[in-house]
Amino acid sequence: MDAAQDLAGLVQPDRVHKSVYTDPAIFELEMARIFGRAWVYVGHDSQIPNAGDYHQALIGRESVFMVRAPDGAVHVLFNRCPHKGSKLVAFPDGNAGKFLRCPFHGWSFRCDGGLHSVPARAGYDGTAFDEANPDFSIRRVPRQASYRGFVFASLAADGEDLEMFLGGIRTSIDNFCDRAPQGEVEVAGGVFRVWQHSNWKIFFENLNDTSHPMVTHESSVNAARAEYKSLPAGGPMPFKLHIIEGNGEPYEFWDKLEMVGYDRGHSFMGAIFKPPTDPVSLAHIETLKAAYGEARTQEILQIQRHNSIIYPSCSPHTSFQQLRVIRPIAVDRTLVEIYTFRLKGAPPEVFQRAVVYANVVNSPSSNVMPDDIEVYNRAHEGLQTDGGDWVSLHRDAGRDRAIPGGFTANGLSELPMRNQFRAWAEYMSAGEGR
Amino acid sequence: MSGLLAEVSAFLFHEARLLDARRWHEWLELFTPDGMYWAPLTHDQPDPVNHVSLFYEDALLRDVRARRLEERRAWSQQPVTQAARIVGNIIVLSAQDDVVVVGSTFHMLEWRRQEHRMLGGQYTHTLRRSGEGWRIALKRIDLINREGVQDTLETFL
Structure with a gap:
């Protein structure tokens, strides 16, 4: 496909043309028009x-x-x-x-x-x-x-300011910081750097893709469940197993989650882990109450989110203090950096739990991520065949409900993907950023 | 070769053979019940608790990994990773009562999906003598490229 062809035709409300993932010329245009403009x-x-x-x-x-x-x-x-x-x-x-x-x-x-x-x-x-x-x-x-404390930059001399760009997804950064008794977070504990041999958008779409976990991650879910069964009966599931096993929840569970998309491609999904009652969380909550008082603490904890997306460069996980940074390197090569943060003023065990989460779920050597990377790779390879021209975004299409600055939908909806392509099409049709 | 060096060398060669053959469950038996498997992420990593690691696995997590590698729908193990490693430069770093610390260098060749990959680095085994022979209290793996951008690491190193 020639990228000079009408780009607008590649993105339709409920499907996108495969070339947006595979065409090197379109990747070049993304560098200029998206990464040359966005924060x-x-x-x-x-x-x-x-x-x-x-x-x-x-x-x-x-x-x-x-x-x-x-x-x-x-x-x-x-x-x-x-x-x-x-x-x-x-x-x-x-x-x-x-x-x-x-x-x-x-x-x-x-x-x-x-x-x-x-x-x-x-x-x-x-x-x-x-x-x-x-x-x-x-x-x-x-x-x-x-x-x-989160520093952004834009290669374009003109454009909307950062807060306008972030729009509603500011609430995810706010909640990330508010969970610290001192209201600030800091990078700590090292960074994983991982290659993905697939287009950067495949990963972005996956971050809020609720219909993949039980399929992609069947191997690690089964392994964690079998391990739990081998333990003395009646005990609670250890945290290390719980965060692997959570991917195995049934479709009804995911469909009940809140899914929200904002302008510029940002989105978040509701938390998949239950409101915490373990000793680490309870000690954390005590430090929040001491800092903010009961009412404000409840307000902060009411916001429970799994992955948020700040398109097109990063994804915070507010409840496990993580930020994944996504860098497109080539049309078929993406660098992902995984940072862990410390909540200033929270007990050290809260940070140590975030380290465990990063190790066990999101590291290149975890039992979870290799299956993700494999299916992204297979998608990227399959998209290059002549077996079809379009990628489907039909799940719950046409049922997104408008909210100020964006849309909301049921948890299984492919709203975040449609929302990303809405932003993608806006960037790509607006010309070069600089 | 001294008796102790020969003994621990034979143990490391046996361990390498089990891993190359994907005999995970026999390999798991080589650990003490509280044994740890640790691959630091950086050259100066202070500890495994306040810093992320490539691996920091107790018996529970090692068991999960072994189980997963045998799952039919472990997509990234279709086909499975094949490996062959050489362990050399074996040296006894310290020996006290029933605990010995052994340093070695390893080269490991992996193959999956038409691609070869070379991994290498240092092993440091803390071994404890038990009724059944040597058992691993800590296996530390320092990959030479641990600070680099990683492709996935799925099997045990």
């Missing part, structure tokens, strides 16, 4: 606590990093020296020192990207070289903003 997650404030600390990220194809200046400000910069083009920072996370110094010829820059010094300066006297000209400083990403 893309860069990192969290807590990853760069000290002056000179940096964290690398990708916005579409662009290698960028956020860095902490001595005055405490955060700057999002392109990872490119204006002299000969060398990348300036090498590690995913690190400290650049007082100045960012290029490893090639030693030009050095302030943490806001401004040129600090060049060696053998006299050689530039009388040339067009000019410290005041931004061409000789590190280029800044056109726009950056943060929401409760």
Whole structure:
């Protein structure tokens, strides 16, 4: 399929053309029109606590990093020296020192990207070289903003602000932070980085896909259930088994969950795990009550969500303090980073439970994720055959109910997928972001 | 080769053979009841409790993994992962009473879905002598690429 063909025709209300997943030319257009325009997650404030600390990220194809200046400000910069083009920072996370110094010829820059010094300066006297000209400083990403410590950036100079972009999905970030007695979260405990050999949208669709767990994850559900049966009878199911076994709930269970989609492709699904009454949760709730009082604590805990989607770059899991960051690398290759967060002021066991959840459910070496990655891979391969041209989004199509800023539906509805493609079509028909 | 080194070497070769042959349940029997299986994620990882790991599995989780690998609808095990490993550079790091810590280097070749994959790193076994021979109190695996972007790891290393 030629991408120059009418893109609008590829996305219909209840189906999409397979080429949106497989055509390299469409992937190129996505880089320009979606990742060149949208607010893309860069990192969290807590990853760069000290002056000179940096964290690398990708916005579409662009290698960028956020860095902490001595005055405490955060700057999002392109990872490119204006002299000969060398990348300036090498590690995913690190400290650049007082100045960012290029490893090639030693030009050095302030943490806001401004040129600090060049060696053998006299050689530039009388040339067009000019410290005041931004061409000789590190280029800044056109726009950056943060929401409760979550730093986003946009390659487009103009457009709606971050809060407008986030719309209703702000409530997921709010609830994530509100669950901390101090109202703040921090990245801790390492990051998993995983390859998916499939198009990035396949993963995004899966995050709120409630009709896959009992099928895709049959192997780990069966294994967890068999293990439970082998334990002395009558005891509660251990947490480590519960979070694997939860995928085996029947269709009626999933259909009762709340499903909400907002403009720009964002969405969330209601929590699949019951309101917690275990000792770890109860101790956590006590710290919340001490910080917020009874009424506000109940308000915070009433919001129980499984995966939220902040399209097109990340997905927070608020009740197990996790953020998955999705980076499209090629039409058939996606990088996923899995971060765990600590709720400031909560008992250490709450964080340790989040570590267990990450290990047992979402790590590349878990018993759960390999079956996901396998079916994404099979989908990507199958979509390249001549066995058909369309992908179905028909489940509960036409029954989405409008709410302010979006739509809601029953839990099994494919609303989140339709909602993502509604945003996709808007981005793709709006032209390049920059 | 000293008696102890020969003994623990034979144990590691036996263990490698069980894993290569996917004889999971016999391999599980090699652990002490409270034995742990740990593959850290980073080079300087302080502990397995406050930091995510590639594997941090007790008997319960190891059992679940072994069961899953034999499930008919484990999609990512169609076909199953085949593996062959070589364990070498075996050295006794410490020996005290009935507990011995053994270091080794492993190379592991995997094959699945027409693709070969090379894995490698260091094993550190903490072994405890029991009535039935050596048992694993802790198997630590330090993959050389543990800080990299991972493809899935499903079988035991």
